[in-house]
Structure formats: C-alpha cells, structure tokens
Amino acid sequence: MPAAQAEMVELTRGLLPGPVAVCASRIGPDDAGLWPVEADAMRRAVPRRRAEFAAGRLAARRAMAELGQTPGAIPMRHDRSPEWPARLTGSITHAGGLALAAVARTDQVAAIGIDAEPDEPLPEGLLGLICRAEERAWCATTPDPGRAARLIFAAKEAAYKCQYPLSGKLFGHEALRITVGGAGRLTACFMQPAGPFAAGETMAGQAGWRHGMIIAAFSVPLGH
Known part of the structure; x- marks a missing residue:
C-alpha cells in the first residue's frame, strides 16, 4: 500500500x-x-x-x-x-x-459515518445552503472562513451518513448544527427529530487533516 x-x-x-x-x-x-x-x-x-x-x-x-x-x-x-x-x-x-x-x-x-473532502474553501455560493447562521458566524471568526465552511460540510455529510441507518430520515443540511472544538472535535446537534434521535440530541465526532484532505467521522455507540 x-x-x-x-x-x-x-x-x-x-x-x-x-x-x-x-x-x-x-x-x-x-x-x-x-x-x-x-x-x-x-x-x-x-x-x-x-x-x-x-x-x-x-x-x-x-x-x-x-x-x-x-x-x-x-x-x-x-x-x-x-x-x-x-x-x-x-x-x-x-x-x-x-x-x-x-x-x-x-x-x-451501532453506526458509522465518514466523509472525505479536499481541504479547500467551500465555494461561496454554497455557504448559505450548507451552513446555518451560527455556523457561518463561527466560520467568520477563523483565519480561513472558506476552509472552515468546508469542514462544516464534511462534518454534516459524515453525521448524516452516521444517523441514516438508524433513523431512515432524509433531511437537508439545516437539520444538523455542527460545533467545532479543539483538536478537531466535532458535535452534531439534531435541530429536529430523526428516528431515535430527539431534537437537541447530539452525536460526537472528530476531524483530521492530511495530504490536502479533510476527514470527518462520527459513530454511535451501542445502546442508543
């Protein structure tokens, strides 16, 4: 390899x-x-x-x-x-x-979700479609808002993939709110109910960077 x-x-x-x-x-x-x-x-x-x-x-x-x-x-x-x-x-x-x-x-x-994206700025035309107002506000505080928005996108894709096998719920990007912590720590909060996930419930995830790529990953432990 x-x-x-x-x-x-x-x-x-x-x-x-x-x-x-x-x-x-x-x-x-x-x-x-x-x-x-x-x-x-x-x-x-x-x-x-x-x-x-x-x-x-x-x-x-x-x-x-x-x-x-x-x-x-x-x-x-x-x-x-x-x-x-x-x-x-x-x-x-x-x-x-x-x-x-x-x-x-x-x-x-119980479930896994991963997403890989190029570590490049998210096209400006997609910002309003992908990021909620509070996510856009966070991106604006970072040194590179476009790349921060790409991280939000990767996190939402990974979180969506993770929850879907358990909920069977189709929804748009606005239904999840991503919070980014130190060392790439991610939290996805459900803004509306989705199967076994109540509104306000969260999933924990993590992001990493290498070779010009962002990887975002979420998992749900047993017993959810």
Whole structure:
C-alpha cells in the first residue's frame, strides 16, 4: 500500500472509537471487482461513477476481511445507501482519487459515518445552503472562513451518513448544527427529530487533516 494511502487509512481509523476496520482502494479507470448485484445497480451510471462505486466496495470488502468477516456484496438500496451484510455497519467515502471504507460489527458499534473532502474553501455560493447562521458566524471568526465552511460540510455529510441507518430520515443540511472544538472535535446537534434521535440530541465526532484532505467521522455507540 502506498505510504500516503496508508496514512489516510491510519488517520481515519484514529478518528473512530471502538473496534472499527478502515481500508482504502485507489479509484481506477474501470469498475473491475463489482459483484453482479452491484454491477446491476451501476448499469446506467457514467464510467467515473462506476469506478468510484467499485473502489468503495473493494475497500469495504477489505475492511470486512480485516474484521474477520466473510466479504460479501454490498448492493445499493433504492435510496442509494449501501446495504451492508447482516451484522455489519459501515460507511464509504470518495475523494482525491481514493475510496475509504469503515466497517464495524453491529454488536460492537451501532453506526458509522465518514466523509472525505479536499481541504479547500467551500465555494461561496454554497455557504448559505450548507451552513446555518451560527455556523457561518463561527466560520467568520477563523483565519480561513472558506476552509472552515468546508469542514462544516464534511462534518454534516459524515453525521448524516452516521444517523441514516438508524433513523431512515432524509433531511437537508439545516437539520444538523455542527460545533467545532479543539483538536478537531466535532458535535452534531439534531435541530429536529430523526428516528431515535430527539431534537437537541447530539452525536460526537472528530476531524483530521492530511495530504490536502479533510476527514470527518462520527459513530454511535451501542445502546442508543
């Protein structure tokens, strides 16, 4: 595994508490490695999307094997979310030519969400769509408001992926409020009810930076 790829895997693993396997795969020029049910879901997708999808599934199967589980197919549900094999939960993200997957057993971790983004300013036209007023106010206090907004975006994407398997709730960026603490500490607060999550309830997360990328990660412990 190339050193930079190994460092991204190690960074992501360090952001997630508990027994979680994290693996990566470079996004190649084709969709080699897709299982039949996965290829069927991608039959109308453009080549780039098929390649990203294939790399993400390959990374996820590597993570399954690292957990000691038999690698299996990961179909795409009607809502486009991954359908993980029984007794497993996980999350997949793509950025910078790399697919990352985090996988855990559901008897050890309730849910996981990860997101990778380029460590670059969020386009100004997206600021009002992504960030709530209080988040925009926080961004304005930082040395680089655009990059701070990108962090908020990555955190919301990761938090959304984390809560969705438990709530099945579709909602927009305004439904989560992100607070950033020291050393990349993240808190996602639900601004409206979502399945088992009450309005005002929070999830804890963490962000890290390496090789020009931001990684945001959230997890929900058992017993929620």
